[in-house]
Amino acid sequence: xxxxxxxxxxxxxxxxxxxxxxxxxxxxxxxxxxxxxxxxxxxxxxxxxxxxxxxxxxxxxxxxxxxxxxxxxxxxxxxxxxxxxxxxxxxxxxxxxxxxxxxxxxxxxxxxxxxxxxxxxxxxxxxxxxxxxxxxxxxxxxxxxxxxxxxxxxxxxxxxxxxxxxxxxxxxxxxxxxxxxxxxxxxxxxxxxxxxxxxxxxxxxxxxxxxxxxxxxxxxxxxxxxxxxxxxxxxxxxxxxxxxxxxxxxxxxxxxxxxx
Amino acid sequence: xxxxxxxxxxxxxxxxxxxxxxxxxxxxxxxxxxxxxxxxxxxxxxxxxxxxxxxxxxxxxxxxxxxxxxxxxxxxxxxxxxxxxxxxxxxxxxxxxxxxxxxxxxxxxxxxxxxxxxxxxxxxxxxxxxxxxxxxxxxxxxxxxxxxxxxxxxxxxxxxxxxxxxxxxxxxxxxxxxxxxxxxxxxxxxxxxxxxxxxxxxxxxxxxxxxxxxxxxxxxxxxxxxxxxxxxxxxxxxxxxxxxxxxxxxxxxxxxxxxxxxxxxxxxxxxxxxxxxxxxxxxxxxxxxxxxxxxxxxxxxxxxxxxxxxxxxxxxxxxxxxxxxxxxxxxxxxxxxxxxxxxxxxxxxxxxxxxxxxxxxxxxxxxxxxxxxxxxxxxxxxxxxxxxxxxxxxxxxxxxxxxxxxxxxxxxxxxxxxxxxxxxxxxxxxxxxxxxxxxxxxxxxxxxxxxxxxxxxxxxxxxxxxxxxxxxxxxxxxxxxxxxxxxxxxxxxxxxxxxxxxxxxxxxxxxxxxxxxxxxxxxxxxxxxxxxxxxxxxxxxxxxxxxxxxxxxxxxxxxxxxxxxxxxxxxxxxxxxxxxxxxxxxxxxxxxxxxxxxxxxxxxxxxxxxxxxxxxxxxxxxxxxxxxxxxxxxxxxxxxxxxxxxxxxxxxxxxxxxxxxxxxxxxxxxxxxxxxxxxxxxxxxxxxxxxxxxxxxxxxxxxxxxxxxxxxxxxxxxxxxxxxxxxxxxx
Numbered sequence: 001x002x003x004x005x006x007x008x009x010x011x012x013x014x015x016x017x018x019x020x021x022x023x024x025x026x027x028x029x030x031x032x033x034x035x036x037x038x039x040x041x042x043x044x045x046x047x048x049x050x051x052x053x054x055x056x057x058x059x060x061x062x063x064x065x066x067x068x069x070x071x072x073x074x075x076x077x078x079x080x081x082x083x084x085x086x087x088x089x090x091x092x093x094x095x096x097x098x099x100x101x102x103x104x105x106x107x108x109x110x111x112x113x114x115x116x117x118x119x120x121x122x123x124x125x126x127x128x129x130x131x132x133x134x135x136x137x138x139x140x141x142x143x144x145x146x147x148x149x150x151x152x153x154x155x156x157x158x159x160x161x162x163x164x165x166x167x168x169x170x171x172x173x174x175x176x177x178x179x180x181x182x183x184x185x186x187x188x189x190x191x192x193x194x195x196x197x198x199x200x201x202x203x204x205x206x207x208x209x210x211x212x213x214x215x216x217x218x219x220x221x222x223x224x225x226x227x228x229x230x231x232x233x234x235x236x237x238x239x240x241x242x243x244x245x246x247x248x249x250x251x252x253x254x255x256x257x258x259x260x
Numbered sequence: 261x262x263x264x265x266x267x268x269x270x271x272x273x274x275x276x277x278x279x280x281x282x283x284x285x286x287x288x289x290x291x292x293x294x295x296x297x298x299x300x301x302x303x304x305x306x307x308x309x310x311x312x313x314x315x316x317x318x319x320x321x322x323x324x325x326x327x328x329x330x331x332x333x334x335x336x337x338x339x340x341x342x343x344x345x346x347x348x349x350x351x352x353x354x355x356x357x358x359x360x361x362x363x364x365x366x367x368x369x370x371x372x373x374x375x376x377x378x379x380x381x382x383x384x385x386x387x388x389x390x391x392x393x394x395x396x397x398x399x400x401x402x403x404x405x406x407x408x409x410x411x412x413x414x415x416x417x418x419x420x421x422x423x424x425x426x427x428x429x430x431x432x433x434x435x436x437x438x439x440x441x442x443x444x445x446x447x448x449x450x451x452x453x454x455x456x457x458x459x460x461x462x463x464x465x466x467x468x469x470x471x472x473x474x475x476x477x478x479x480x481x482x483x484x485x486x487x488x489x490x491x492x493x494x495x496x497x498x499x500x501x502x503x504x505x506x507x508x509x510x511x512x513x514x515x516x517x518x519x520x521x522x523x524x525x526x527x528x529x530x531x532x533x534x535x536x537x538x539x540x541x542x543x544x545x546x547x548x549x550x551x552x553x554x555x556x557x558x559x560x561x562x563x564x565x566x567x568x569x570x571x572x573x574x575x576x577x578x579x580x581x582x583x584x585x586x587x588x589x590x591x592x593x594x595x596x597x598x599x600x601x602x603x604x605x606x607x608x609x610x611x612x613x614x615x616x617x618x619x620x621x622x623x624x625x626x627x628x629x630x631x632x633x634x635x636x637x638x639x640x641x642x643x644x645x646x647x648x649x650x651x652x653x654x655x656x657x658x659x660x661x662x663x664x665x666x667x668x669x670x671x672x673x674x675x676x677x678x679x680x681x682x683x684x685x686x687x688x689x690x691x692x693x694x695x696x697x698x699x700x701x702x703x704x705x706x707x708x709x710x711x712x713x714x715x716x717x718x719x720x721x722x723x724x725x726x727x728x729x730x731x732x733x734x735x736x737x738x739x740x741x742x743x744x745x746x747x748x749x750x751x752x753x754x755x756x757x758x759x760x761x762x763x764x765x766x767x768x769x770x771x772x773x774x775x776x777x778x779x780x781x782x783x784x785x786x787x788x789x790x791x792x793x794x795x796x797x798x799x800x801x802x803x804x805x806x807x808x809x810x811x812x813x814x815x816x817x818x819x820x821x822x823x824x825x826x827x828x829x830x831x832x833x834x835x836x837x838x839x840x841x842x843x844x845x846x847x848x849x850x851x852x853x854x855x856x857x858x859x860x861x862x863x864x865x866x867x868x869x870x871x872x873x874x875x876x877x878x879x880x881x882x883x884x885x886x887x888x889x890x891x892x893x894x895x896x897x898x899x900x901x902x903x904x905x906x907x908x909x910x911x912x913x914x915x916x917x918x919x920x921x922x923x924x925x926x927x928x929x930x931x932x933x934x935x936x937x938x939x940x941x942x943x944x945x946x947x948x949x950x951x952x953x954x955x956x957x958x959x960x961x962x963x964x965x966x967x968x969x970x971x972x973x974x975x976x977x978x979x980x981x982x983x984x985x986x987x988x989x990x991x
Contacts, residue, residue, distance in 0.1 A: 034262040037261075043270065057279070096300070177285075
């Protein structure tokens, strides 16, 4: 009874003296093929991953009305005329028809888009099905009041210079999730240049970590104090009831603050 | 192979796997088919609940224009922020699948279910044409209206419409409130509804009233019970079944059903014998007291009463002493939720007991509450046709002969039509009522409807009666309409609650008030002249002109300064005194006989109410059915309660299939052994056995009304049946 090894040893001896190229030549050629196909696969998949996939992933949709933000900001003064906080502190978000109807009960200018808005929506008492670039999944809790009213942030930090736009952008909808491309960001690799380029959880965390660090950086003993705190926290869990000093992502129950 | 490795390496170096992982996780956590309620502005709109006669104030939480939750109105005099399970479930009636979405005509004959949508114009033209035809034939009295409610502007408009048209046949559903009104009329000589000063009562003696099972204004009764529990006083429940009320009372005394009047008189015997009555009241304002005294002394000694009621004599004596010792006692009656009128001798006896302890128009007692307003409309003008029609006399015999003080006799109404008594009806309108389900012996109603050529339902839901109609002109549901709720429950001050639209009408429905105005105006003079309003809202505002600011501001109007008439002014009887033995009681206080021979039917079936089941016009919303215990409803099978001793005699055990038979009908049931029920009885839940509505309600259990025929009370002429003789056999 022969072993597998013995059989393997047998194989070249049976082939020797045949018409095939000599072993070193054959080996070199095979390696070239291997490398070639490796690169073919590599490049093809890189093309698929970086170029084709992002194109396939998003469908392109036009807003029902081409809205001119710049014009409205000029007329009304600021964002909060239309995107306001209600008396109970909740944020109104995208205006409903009742917000527009005050001025647009009749067609005012000669813009065909305005005419379309007035005749097809205002007169029909039909809400415009705006496609919202910044819409987050339903489980995400986000309080505009906490950030804008309490935190003093401006709209641009998260939403960019949308107030200066004269036309609505194409809305790119993720075919899998149904949310806007703006959430992940235009850059498929997830890098961003501006704070408003992305709206994923990491982007929330960037800011919150910064806020945490800046709160403690003026304290001379801060790094040492933090180290001691962390040692205590890891070694003796439960010592700090509220995990004071943790980031929004590491506090106890932190996940459920936003993921409700 | 290397291609695959290369591909894998390339893929790993591209964003594809990371992005896909992220997207898939979002997708799996946010399934696109999971409904996400839209966000919007949150607001609260106030209104009044109409789902039971309780009259609670509600505020509806809305997101934009969508109602998302119903809550009780804080500070409201009736419910002060509380709400019951039916009130909470109201949104299922608004958004539920059984709403009638617009006017519909049944083309394949009644019950065929072949409905064709018609426009309002077409529908109203048809009805007006039909009515004009009947009137032209000189038979206006052959139009009748059956209304679930008796008070408020809508029933007033319906009556006005019929008067101007020429028909006396406005028939309204009857309840315990009617019996109480009659008792106040006969004993105190007043036209008033009975109110209870529950903010002060410190001893509530309930003769089978479901204080915590839907009686009066349920939420107000809950609040009263809490106050009693918190140390203000006691609740004593007299009932043959351990109901929720009995279980939560300070004392539960099991009593033979139907013998409540005898027990009240037995208590009176002890109070009179021991001179524990309020001497000032009895001596100065007690009419016929000597005769009453003689009656209770001779016929209702504790030992005699013990034999009748099954309550032992010692308990009777102790209870009478406790009741009379309380500083602000009140005794109430009317079984369960009080949605049937009940026996007058019981109401008389219990109210006489109140009088003995001075609990009439006094702190903590029973108050006579007058109507809050008189509508300022002049009497409608009648032409000759109308005047002749009004002379024809009511089909139900109410307001005539023995029953002059009874406004409506619904049972007699349907029986008269079924038996062809009086004159035949040509058309019937059914408003906010479902008599084909909720009347005792609905077969009579079905048979009566079969004899009426034209039936129009105004129901918002495709209920049993609507299915039996030729045309449905759907009313808005209460959250979409204006209406008034007048002197609700047993509230002790003149009170009006305003029902206001909190959401836009969801479907092509119209307020029945507007439809009546349109119909009247469509008929021309003189009917149209009686309805000078542009809309029902106009009419409502005119009816409550002085109260309108309060109504629209607070949602209710109440006569804050109201105090009931003091004893010297309170009684408008011929003698000017409280009549202990009121007129019409010639039959005495003998317990009312129920239907069925005891030989053939050895058991007694008693229906019971629960807060978890809505039993009237409003079908049980699915949320409520979900809360019903599986000892009441298991799957589609209804369980009846039987004492284990009785069950053992019948060879039945827990869960046994059985057939429950009465003189009226027989139904399949299952048995639930319950030691809380007196032996010899069978208790069956009300509110099940619908055949209409949707899958959440239809086909679940049996309708207890099918098993019980009405028994006419000799004084009121209303239904006094509290049960029926029955037999239960193994299936």
